[in-house]
Amino acid sequence: AQSVTQLDSHVSVSEGTPVLLRCNYSSSYSPSLFWYVQHPNKGLQLLLKYTSAATLVKGINGFEAEFKKSETSFHLTKPSAHMSDAAEYFCVVSVDNFNKFYFGSGTKLNVKP
Amino acid sequence: EAQVTQNPRYLITVTGKKLTVTCSQNMNHEYMSWYRQDPGLGLRQIYYSMNVEVTDKGDVPEGYKVSRKEKRNFPLILESPSPNQTSLYFCASSLYPNPSGGADTQYFGPGTRLTVL
Numbered sequence: 236a237q238s239v240t241q242l243d244s245h246v247s248v249s250e251g252t253p254v255l256l257r258c259n260y261s262s263s264y265s266p267s268l269f270w271y272v273q274h275p276n277k278g279l280q281l282l283l284k285y286t287s288a289a290t291l292v293k294g295i296n297g298f299e300a301e302f303k304k305s306e307t308s309f310h311l312t313k314p315s316a317h318m319s320d321a322a323e324y325f326c327v328v329s330v331d332n333f334n335k336f337y338f339g340s341g342t343k344l345n346v347k348p
Numbered sequence: 349e350a351q352v353t354q355n356p357r358y359l360i361t362v363t364g365k366k367l368t369v370t371c372s373q374n375m376n377h378e379y380m381s382w383y384r385q386d387p388g389l390g391l392r393q394i395y396y397s398m399n400v401e402v403t404d405k406g407d408v409p410e411g412y413k414v415s416r417k418e419k420r421n422f423p424l425i426l427e428s429p430s431p432n433q434t435s436l437y438f439c440a441s442s443l444y445p446n447p448s449g450g451a452d453t454q455y456f457g458p459g460t461r462l463t464v465l
Binding site for chain 2: 278284335338339341
């Protein structure tokens with residue numbers, strides 16, 4: 236069975252400090268991995284995706300993630316948090332024929348002034 | 349503008365009264381999918397469709413039906429809604445297969461908040 240674990244349900248950082256949101260997945264196959272962001276009362280927007288090209292993936296708004304197969308991880312980072320980054324973040328995995336998608340339970344990022 | 353639209357955006361109904369939530373996309377995407385979002389559970393896939401007349405179950409299909417008669421539309425049908433189907437529902441679409449390999453980016457609709465009393 237496939238699964239995605241987001242290790243922190245809430246993360247709080249100060250503006251200007253680094254952000255780390257952790258994601259581990261279980262898969263027997265080479266996965267496609269995504270990070271989506273959901274701002275309050277909004278839909279979901281793609282931040283970045285990994286589909287077996289470069290292991291370090293750069294996304295929008297200064298976010299990036301590194302695919303580490305040996306650790307089955309796909310952690311999301313940003314060097315300097317901005318107030319507008321406050322939102323909920325979802326790690327997503329797709330495997331097999333890439334028909335099914337599995338979401339993590341989400342990490343709510345709070346950014347303090 | 350490329351988009352996924354859902355209607356209605358908000359719906360309050362009563363147990364057992366059949367309802368349909370519509371989803372339409374204008375990007376000529378083959379793949380469409382329905383999700384429900386519940387607090388602390390993330391999004392869970394209900395049904396998906398790889399093309400016209402091709403649908404399959406996701407992780408939580410019980411109590412739902414779908415159809416894909418046209419490429420652009422993928423309605424979600426609750427024939428006898430129950431209170432445990434109170435949730436926020438999202439429709440999404442993407443290319444399939446992804447020309448670059450792997451899964452393609454999904455584009456999400458704005459969501460439909462359903463309350464079943």
